[in-house]
Amino acid sequence: MLDLKQDTEAARVKSFMDRKVDVPESGYDRLGSPVASVVVITTMDQEGRVNAAPVATCLRNNHVPTCFEFTMDIKRHTAQNVLATKQFVVNIVPFDRAVLERVHVTAMPFPKGVNELSVAGLTAIPSRVVRAPRIGECRSHFECELEWTKQWFETRLTIVGRVVAASIDRDCIDDKGYVIHEKLMPVQYAGQAYNGKYLGISETMDVAWKWDGPDPKTYYPPTNGQ
Numbered sequence: 417m418l419d420l421k422q423d424t425e426a427a428r429v430k431s432f433m434d435r436k437v438d439v440p441e442s443g444y445d446r447l448g449s450p451v452a453s454v455v456v457i458t459t460m461d462q463e464g465r466v467n468a469a470p471v472a473t474c475l476r477n478n479h480v481p482t483c484f485e486f487t488m489d490i491k492r493h494t495a496q497n498v499l500a501t502k503q504f505v506v507n508i509v510p511f512d513r514a515v516l517e518r519v520h521v522t523a524m525p526f527p528k529g530v531n532e533l534s535v536a537g538l539t540a541i542p543s544r545v546v547r548a549p550r551i552g553e554c555r556s557h558f559e560c561e562l563e564w565t566k567q568w569f570e571t572r573l574t575i576v577g578r579v580v581a582a583s584i585d586r587d588c589i590d591d592k593g594y595v596i597h598e599k600l601m602p603v604q605y606a607g608q609a610y611n612g613k614y615l616g617i618s619e620t621m622d623v624a625w626k627w628d629g630p631d632p633k634t635y636y637p638p639t640n641g642q
């Protein structure tokens with residue numbers, strides 16, 4: 417078990433890198449589950465300085481090609497860095513108190529250029545394709561290249577990126593590429609702004625497809641004679 421307080425940065429990077437497995441493009445969509453949870457977006461500015469910020473509006477918004485979107489104020493460093501470098505990483509945050517306490521630190525309004533991962537004691541590990549790092553303590557990662565942005569409600573910027581690499585802790589994925597939700601345990605937004613309350617959901621259920629009627633494409637329900 418990794419000790420976040422005791423281990424050196426180099427030991428943490430190596431330990432986290434050893435845990436990660438790359439997922440082929442055909443598996444990106446399977447990894448995108450649940451489709452929305454609390455994430456930390458990592459970016460780099462044009463000078464190569466790392467930035468990190470938690471986001472509760474992040475959503476996998478297309479199956480294939482797999483894309484993610486999130487919305488931020490255009491003045492935020494994350495938004496500025498994405499506009500400048502056209503890349504970002506979606507790091508799925510686990511339902512883990514020690515990690516969430518560090519994630520809170522990344523949300524604080526540090527000046528531009530401050531590496532919130534270092535300040536928070538989170539571990540930056542190299543990404544596979546993009547320049548911004550992954551976060552070792554997060555269990556799955558989507559490296560994205562910018563597809564489009566839309567500025568709306570005056571200062572809000574919605575950012576959509578296409579996944580160009582995905583990776584996950586090997587104990588969180590089965591041999592078919594499906595997420596093992598009980599292991600991934602992604603944290604959910606609890607609908608209480610940013611007051612520190614979070615929701616953990618890991619229960620899954622298999623539900624049968626039941627339909628005894630005719631081909632639904634040609635089926636129109638009875639209209640009671642009207």
Ligand SMILES: Cc1cc2nc3c(=O)[nH]c(=O)nc-3n(C[C@H](O)[C@H](O)[C@H](O)COP(=O)(O)O)c2cc1C
Pocket residue numbers: 454467468469470471472473474487488489491492493494495519520522523524525526610
């Ligand atoms: C759990 C959590 C979720 C957040 N989600 C969002 C979000 O979806 N959109 C947003 O604009 N800010 C969100 N924030 C606030 C930003 O993370 C915060 O403004 C941060 O300082 C922005 O950092 P930056 O300027 O380095 O990009 C969230 C904060 C927390 C703690």
